[in-house]
Amino acid sequence: MGIQEKIAEIEKEMARTQKNKATEYHLGLLKAKLAKYRSQLLEPTGKKGEKGEGFDVMKSGDARVALIGFPSVGKSTLLSTVTQTKSESAAYEFTTLTCIPGVINYKGANIQLLDLPGIIEGAAQGKGRGRQVIAVARTADLIIIMLDATKSEVHRLLLEKELEAVGIRLNKKKPNIYFKEKKTGGITFNSTCALTKIDEKMVQLILHEYKIFNAEVLIREDCSPDDLIDVISKNRVYLNCLYVYNKIDQVSMEELDRLARRPHSVVISCNMKLNLDEFHEKMWEYLNLIRIYTKKPGSPPDFNDGLILRRNSSLEHVCHTIHRTIVDVFKYALVWGTSPKYSPQRVGLSHIVEDEDVVSIFKH
Ligand SMILES: Nc1nc2c(ncn2[C@@H]2O[C@H](COP(=O)(O)OP(=O)(O)OP(=O)(O)O)[C@@H](O)[C@H]2O)c(=O)[nH]1
Numbered sequence: 014m015g016i017q018e019k020i021a022e023i024e025k026e027m028a029r030t031q032k033n034k035a036t037e038y039h040l041g042l043l044k045a046k047l048a049k050y051r052s053q054l055l056e057p058t059g060k061k062g063e064k065g066e067g068f069d070v071m072k073s074g075d076a077r078v079a080l081i082g083f084p085s086v087g088k089s090t091l092l093s094t095v096t097q098t099k100s101e102s103a104a105y106e107f108t109t110l111t112c113i114p115g116v117i118n119y120k121g122a123n124i125q126l127l128d129l130p131g132i133i134e135g136a137a138q139g140k141g142r143g144r145q146v147i148a149v150a151r152t153a154d155l156i157i158i159m160l161d162a163t164k165s166e167v168h169r170l171l172l173e174k175e176l177e178a179v180g181i182r183l184n185k186k187k188p189n190i191y192f193k194e195k196k197t198g199g200i201t202f203n204s205t206c207a208l209t210k211i212d213e214k215m216v217q218l219i220l221h222e223y224k225i226f227n228a229e230v231l232i233r234e235d236c237s238p239d240d241l242i243d244v245i246s247k248n249r250v251y252l253n254c255l256y257v258y259n260k261i262d263q264v265s266m267e268e269l270d271r272l273a274r275r276p277h278s279v280v281i282s283c284n285m286k287l288n289l290d291e292f293h294e295k296m297w298e299y300l301n302l303i304r305i306y307t308k309k310p311g312s313p314p315d316f317n318d319g320l321i322l323r324r325n326s327s328l329e330h331v332c333h334t335i336h337r338t339i340v341d342v343f344k345y346a347l348v349w350g351t352s353p354k355y356s357p358q359r360v361g362l363s364h365i366v367e368d369e370d371v372v373s374i375f376k377h
Pocket residue numbers: 082083084085086087088089090091101102103104105106107108109110129130131132259260261262263281282283284285
């Protein structure tokens with residue numbers, strides 16, 4: 014039996030197994046088996062054309078955004094609208110066949126936007142260019158799932174399922190579980206809170222399915238068997254995701270209103286250039302970027318040339334972004350803005366800066 018048939022078997026068995034106390038462990042074990050086979054499916058097969066010709070685009074700029082969606086939802090139209098790059102768009106499906114990079118300049122940051130071929134159900138198993146598209150998606154800082162506002166919500170669920178199947182977790186934090194494999198000593202299990210979905214026996218079952226017999230497991234939140242499987246499996250990525258509903262020029266006001274209220278969503282029309290400001294704002298928010306301005310002592314801040322950093326960066330990151338040797342001569346900094354208690358505040362390297370802060374660095 015091939016891996017795909019094994020996966021299908023397990024999925025069938027899971028579907029016909031009733032969820033209750035008595036079947037809990039059986040289901041947990043099936044989940045672990047499923048996760049194992051799925052990751053085997055992702056290992057490179059060495060088949061020709063599998064490894065991305067036309068997909069190995071260099072990372073550049075401050076962050077990378079990947080456009081994922083069914084064919085003809087308007088991915089290429091968006092790239093051509095918000096960047097200087099033109100990507101061919103047409104009314105027929107699979108117009109785009111490779112990865113086309115463009116750059117969005119926003120708040121002084123250069124954000125790489127990647128247009129990709131449309132993906133369809135079964136992409137995770139290699140349908141169409143699914144595998145290559147998913148491989149690129151894994152490298153992004155933000156996934157945009159682009160949807161056609163005139164089409165059914167089923168598309169969103171299908172895409173989520175495809176990405177889920179290859180270990181991409183959207184808008185989700187890494188489970189708070191400490192897990193470390195050991196050479197000896199068996200499995201030590203501890204938790205710091207009440208667990209309602211998993212217990213020691215389930216943990217043992219899942220680990221044994223992965224042929225892990227010695228490990229330390231410390232669970233710090235009320236997690237599920239799936240969360241534990243995610244932590245054991247090494248290929249998981251946790252990415253922010255923004256749902257962009259395009260073609261709103263074609264839907265009623267009621268429908269528009271309904272879509273706009275969905276979580277993590279923004280509604281636009283590329284053709285009519287509607288609501289693109291909100292698209293940019295949301296993208297910036299979901300990228301978790303901040304902009305810091307520097308100020309030389311005695312002169313006004315330089316508001317033209319900000320530094321682009323990730324949220325929760327410290328002054329040490331700020332120094333590194335300016336020049337790698339600055340940390341060595343750093344004495345203290347003065348900070349104006351929302352991060353200090355009062356402006357300016359004298360702070361050290363560990364101080365966490367916030368968006369739009371102004372920083373003056375004093376050296377030895
Ligand atoms: N009504 C309407 N049509 C749009 C909008 N944006 C794009 N389209 C049309 O949708 C069709 C598909 O656009 P593309 O940009 O080629 O879509 P794609 O997602 O890149 O498609 P593939 O590369 O084939 O996956 C084209 O005919 C576009 O003109 C929009 O905002 N409103």
